[in-house]
Amino acid sequence: MGKKKEKQVKEKPLDKMTAKELREMALGLEGIVGVHAMNKAELIAAIKQAKGIVDQTTKQKAVDVRALKAKIRELRRKRDEAKEAGNTKLVDAFRRRISNLKKKTRRAA
Numbered sequence: 001m002g003k004k005k006e007k008q009v010k011e012k013p014l015d016k017m018t019a020k021e022l023r024e025m026a027l028g029l030e031g032i033v034g035v036h037a038m039n040k041a042e043l044i045a046a047i048k049q050a051k052g053i054v055d056q057t058t059k060q061k062a063v064d065v066r067a068l069k070a071k072i073r074e075l076r077r078k079r080d081e082a083k084e085a086g087n088t089k090l091v092d093a094f095r096r097r098i099s100n101l102k103k104k105t106r107r108a109a
Contacts, residue, residue: 068101
C-alpha cells in the first residue's frame with residue numbers, strides 16, 4: 001500500500017504538490033540546502049534546477065509577497081509621520097496605497 005502512494009506522488013506535477021511533499025522530495029535530491037526555510041515557490045525552483053527541468057517563461061509576472069510587505073511597512077511608517085504632521089490628504093493617499101498592496105498580497109497567496 002505504501003508503494004502506490006509513493007508512485008502517485010512522483011506522477012503529480014510539482015505545482016500541484018504541497019510544500020511538505022516538495023520538502024520531502026528536495027531532501028532526497030543533492031545540491032539543495034536549506035529546504036525547511038524555503039517557501040513553495042522557492043522549493044519548486046530549486047527542485048527544477050536540481051533535476052535540470054527548464055522552466056517555461058510565462059507572461060504573468062510573479063508577485064513577491066515579501067517585497068510587497070516590506071513596501072507596506074514603509075508606507076505605514078510614512079503614513080504615521082504624515083498623521084503626526086497633520087496632513088490628512090497625504091494620510092488618505094498612503095492608506096489607499098497600503099490597502100491596494102494588501103489586496104495584491106492576498107491575490108498572490
